[in-house]
Amino acid sequence: MNLRLIGIGTGVLIILSLPLAGAIAGPDFAGQDDGKGGGVLSSLGLAGPSSGRSSSERSSSGPSGTSAPAAAPAPAQPGPPEQPRTDSRCGPELSSPQGVEAQTCVMVGEGQTWGRSYYRNTSGRALAAVLTVMGPAGRTVQIRCALGAGDEPGLCETPKEASTGAPDGYSAVAEFAVPDDEGALLLRSGSNSPAPGDG
Incomplete structure (x- = not known):
């Protein structure tokens, strides 16, 4: 009778010890692939580099394994605005014995035309300039400019x-x-003036 009770008790202990042994072994925390998607760390997106996912992929995955939308690229910084093209037709640089240097041009850009004279007054006194632009059909535009006594370069336009x-x-x-x-009159400078020495 005692042997029979001991046998039954031993069988019960063996049956109860099997789940306990499985619990001690624990789940697969190493993230090893079992052919069904890996362990707990892999399902949470925390598996190491051995899982075959890059660090950027791991950081963009949520707990469910879905990818977060990628950040939009920063817009390119615009460069300086392109300056409109300006063409010029200039006469030669001329100078007078009284200390005036000048070069006069016809400027063309964006469907407009105007006159410009670059000058330098080294005469030591204030001077006056009259710049005239003559166009087709007798069109004329004129402006007066004052030249200071200093010798800094300037322009009249x-x-x-x-x-x-x-x-x-x-x-x-x-x-x-x-x-x-x-x-x-100290100097006359034109966009069609002959170069010095041209006769």
């Missing part, structure tokens, strides 16, 4: 007017003089 006809139909002339009643 007429207002811009809508272009009419071909660019070579325009010419510009700048006249530099002493600003008094006599108006002694």
